[in-house]
Amino acid sequence: MAETRKCQLLVIGAGPGGYVTGIRAGQLGLDTIVVEGDRAGGTCLIRGCIPSKAIIHAADRFEALRQHSTEGGHMGLSIDGGPEVDMSALVSWKDTIVDKLNKGVEGLLKAAGVELLNGWATFSGPKHCTVETSEGPVGIEAENVVIATGSSHIDLPFMPCDEEFVLSSTGALDLSRLPKKAAIVGGGYIGLELGCALTKLGTEVTVVEGLDSILAIFDKELRRPLEIWLKRHGVTVHTNALARGIEIKGKGASRKVELMFEKEGEEESIKVDNVLVTVGRRPNTKGWGLENMGVRMDASGRFIRIDSQCQTNVPGVFAIGDVSGEPMLAHRASAQGEMVAEIIAGHPREFDKVAIPAIVFTEPEIVSVGLTPSEAEERGEKIVVGKFPLVASGRALTLEADRTGGFVRVTARESDHVILGVQAVGSHVAELHGEFVLALEMGALLEDVAGTVHAHPTITEAFHESVLKTLGHAIHTT
Amino acid sequence: MAKYVFKLPDIGEGVVEGEVVQWHVGIGDTVIEDAPIVVLMTDKATVTIPSPTSGVVSSVSGEVGDMIAVGSMLVEFDAEGVSKTVADIEPVPESGAAHEPESAPTPAAKPTPAPTSIPAPTPKPAPPPAAPPITTAAKRTDGRVLASPAVRKRALEAGVELGVVSGSGPAGRIRHADLDAFIAAGGDVLGAAPAAFSTSRTGVTEVKVVGLRRKIAEQMVKSKSSIPHFSFFEEVDVTELEELRQTLNSNRQDGQPKLTFLPFIMLALAKIMPEHPECNAHFHDGEGVVHRHAAVHIGIATQTERGLYVPVVKHVEAMDSWQAASELLRASQAARDGSASLDDLTGSTFTITSLGREGGLGATPIINHPEVAILGVHKAREMPVVRGGHIVVRRIMNLSSSFDHRVVDGADGARLVQHLKRMLEHPAMIFM
Numbered sequence: 001m002a003e004t005r006k007c008q009l010l011v012i013g014a015g016p017g018g019y020v021t022g023i024r025a026g027q028l029g030l031d032t033i034v035v036e037g038d039r040a041g042g043t044c045l046i047r048g049c050i051p052s053k054a055i056i057h058a059a060d061r062f063e064a065l066r067q068h069s070t071e072g073g074h075m076g077l078s079i080d081g082g083p084e085v086d087m088s089a090l091v092s093w094k095d096t097i098v099d100k101l102n103k104g105v106e107g108l109l110k111a112a113g114v115e116l117l118n119g120w121a122t123f124s125g126p127k128h129c130t131v132e133t134s135e136g137p138v139g140i141e142a143e144n145v146v147i148a149t150g151s152s153h154i155d156l157p158f159m160p161c162d163e164e165f166v167l168s169s170t171g172a173l174d175l176s177r178l179p180k181k182a183a184i185v186g187g188g189y190i191g192l193e194l195g196c197a198l199t200k201l202g203t204e205v206t207v208v209e210g211l212d213s214i215l216a217i218f219d220k221e222l223r224r225p226l227e228i229w230l231k232r233h234g235v236t237v238h239t240n241a242l243a244r245g246i247e248i249k250g251k252g253a254s255r256k257v258e259l260m261f262e263k264e265g266e267e268e269s270i271k272v273d274n275v276l277v278t279v280g281r282r283p284n285t286k287g288w289g290l291e292n293m294g295v296r297m298d299a300s301g302r303f304i305r306i307d308s309q310c311q312t313n314v315p316g317v318f319a320i321g322d323v324s325g326e327p328m329l330a331h332r333a334s335a336q337g338e339m340v341a342e343i344i345a346g347h348p349r350e351f352d353k354v355a356i357p358a359i360v361f362t363e364p365e366i367v368s369v370g371l372t373p374s375e376a377e378e379r380g381e382k383i384v385v386g387k388f389p390l391v392a393s394g395r396a397l398t399l400e401a402d403r404t405g406g407f408v409r410v411t412a413r414e415s416d417h418v419i420l421g422v423q424a425v426g427s428h429v430a431e432l433h434g435e436f437v438l439a440l441e442m443g444a445l446l447e448d449v450a451g452t453v454h455a456h457p458t459i460t461e462a463f464h465e466s467v468l469k470t471l472g473h474a475i476h477t478t
Numbered sequence: 479m480a481k482y483v484f485k486l487p488d489i490g491e492g493v494v495e496g497e498v499v500q501w502h503v504g505i506g507d508t509v510i511e512d513a514p515i516v517v518l519m520t521d522k523a524t525v526t527i528p529s530p531t532s533g534v535v536s537s538v539s540g541e542v543g544d545m546i547a548v549g550s551m552l553v554e555f556d557a558e559g560v561s562k563t564v565a566d567i568e569p570v571p572e573s574g575a576a577h578e579p580e581s582a583p584t585p586a587a588k589p590t591p592a593p594t595s596i597p598a599p600t601p602k603p604a605p606p607p608a609a610p611p612i613t614t615a616a617k618r619t620d621g622r623v624l625a626s627p628a629v630r631k632r633a634l635e636a637g638v639e640l641g642v643v644s645g646s647g648p649a650g651r652i653r654h655a656d657l658d659a660f661i662a663a664g665g666d667v668l669g670a671a672p673a674a675f676s677t678s679r680t681g682v683t684e685v686k687v688v689g690l691r692r693k694i695a696e697q698m699v700k701s702k703s704s705i706p707h708f709s710f711f712e713e714v715d716v717t718e719l720e721e722l723r724q725t726l727n728s729n730r731q732d733g734q735p736k737l738t739f740l741p742f743i744m745l746a747l748a749k750i751m752p753e754h755p756e757c758n759a760h761f762h763d764g765e766g767v768v769h770r771h772a773a774v775h776i777g778i779a780t781q782t783e784r785g786l787y788v789p790v791v792k793h794v795e796a797m798d799s800w801q802a803a804s805e806l807l808r809a810s811q812a813a814r815d816g817s818a819s820l821d822d823l824t825g826s827t828f829t830i831t832s833l834g835r836e837g838g839l840g841a842t843p844i845i846n847h848p849e850v851a852i853l854g855v856h857k858a859r860e861m862p863v864v865r866g867g868h869i870v871v872r873r874i875m876n877l878s879s880s881f882d883h884r885v886v887d888g889a890d891g892a893r894l895v896q897h898l899k900r901m902l903e904h905p906a907m908i909f910m
Binding site: 210211216315347348349350352442445 | 630648649650651
């Protein structure tokens, strides 16, 4: 057995939870080691949020170019010939962004005086693990451990991903050829974000969803503009449809994959170039010795049980991010990581956030912060709701953001006007969420937003107007 | 479309039936796998049963208040998918903070008009906000007070519970100035305004005895009618223990909870139990056998907003005082906030009931069936005591106890309490 190292803090996983924990711990002077089995950055940076946003942006550009190559030129702008997609070049461009961010994370950890150890950690006790590095095994004994192992794509056992015909989200972000036709099994946010991007790039997309609607986590009003966009862009959506299996057909370059699914008791099938499976994500709780740590799972048995300080039942062992429960979002993991580093450094902290924002980068984009009107009513709140459509926003018209039927909707308590939640749908609305979530954390009242001057012409005016509407004096809508 | 009958799975050791507290689904509802379908109250805990499959509910068994036996039909689905086997399903204890966007039932929402037209209906303008009451801060929907993150952080660092600070901001929001004033005033809490008593009162409120209340009622009747209780009282001089406690508390490290008397009593009990095995036992009526336990799992009777719970601190015999204090705090907090698991609420071999500040002089605690003994702890207070012919001031705590006279004789019960008294009066013995 090789050396055994000792440290104050051992972080397992260098995703958005783990690397943030590491940097903050380094700033606070804790002797910290971060162990990562793949590349620093985690799912978010390497094969999730960031690469998908790069491809979505490229798809937007492509769609815009196409608008100017037909119909004699949209807006009076025209280009000669149609634009072409070189998928492998697009993926390389995306990879340059990922590489830059990966190097950035490594640099930040180093600057904070934190050691990044590459290798697979296996725990033999709550605070003892062995890391298989390229230079042999390294034992680590830590005073405190932060588990930030994240989550993985869920495979369907009867059609496992081969990343050639049947793709996970990871494979879909590394395509070498743009599929002419693609089927997406699972109409959640991951599938639909990629589905919208592929559609814009010219792929004929079919979505197969088991529930009675796509994006079932959102209410009908929020989903509606997306459903209309999909319909208008020729995306076929099968709801209440369950995938049954696949078969590879044909030979050589003309090989296709046939997806069988059951809808309303009928067997149906479609032939496509790729099937993308996006049926959810599963916390990474196996394969690294969690069972040797004595850490308790939550009541569902899926996640590690944590308290409001992200502590597990084992003193000095913390869990953050996707492995510690819903919502499985990068920014929750980062916020937990920052807090845990401070707790370990001796500061009193607790995770007392009013809201964790959720954003879906489909076309149009969907943002939800805090409670929806129906959630507020379920909690017994008497509410007032204000909605402002983007068709009434001058800035939205100049950006053609009105075309996707978006709106901003605010929900507040009727008695004292405390804002309880804000949702928005529309092109370019993702960046509005910062103001929404700040309003919630600050305990803002409708009057606080109404009394704040919003610059003209911007889409942020829509939030101001939705608030004015709840107060009965909206200016630009009736 | 296949019918799929979902039977009530085995939801915990020794649980044979559950009372329906709340249905999350009705006939005709579409349910997705893992979405909550029903909340059941068992002898031990409230559990939410998740759906084993996705499908449409075609039939449900039982109304709210009905008992459902393990293994009998709970819900019938027109299942869409390959269903999991029953064995895969684990019960989910009720938690107020459950946050499961993926499995939440689709909220009903009104259809939206076509997105190209401006929606016509104008919502009723909200009336002006009510004047904030000056003594209470406004609440967030999760029950916390309204304050900015910076104020919350400062309060946490200053050790101020924001719930008792009055907010002068709009809607009672707590501002930095409010916190400054609170700290400057030495943390005084504003008293509630006296209620008016000038009118005679006539109303009668009906309160249904269901759910946990009914369980408590049944459990009490079972204990009191099947167990011949005898009770025994003693007073303990805890002056030395109090000194030890204060010393330990003043030297405690960050993150360690403040020690109360309870962890010491728990440790003392765990230490002496091997000499009183008849008191750390289970006696199931009708079996004719007493199970004496080597492990000391102490149940702590805990009053919660939902009623009486008994979270359990397991293996006290293997703990030090800080561990006992931490686990006591965790288990009772879990019981209070509803996050306690079935494991947290079962398995006790001996129970302590402590009313803290409401402690009083004595009580006749009811034994937590099938245990055979229970200890009541009362408030310690300074008393004049005669020592060597002089009156001295000592800190005295009363202990009450009840024992199952079928299997514990009076002398045995008294022996346990006297032994405990010796340990507590000479606390060094607890640690020797």
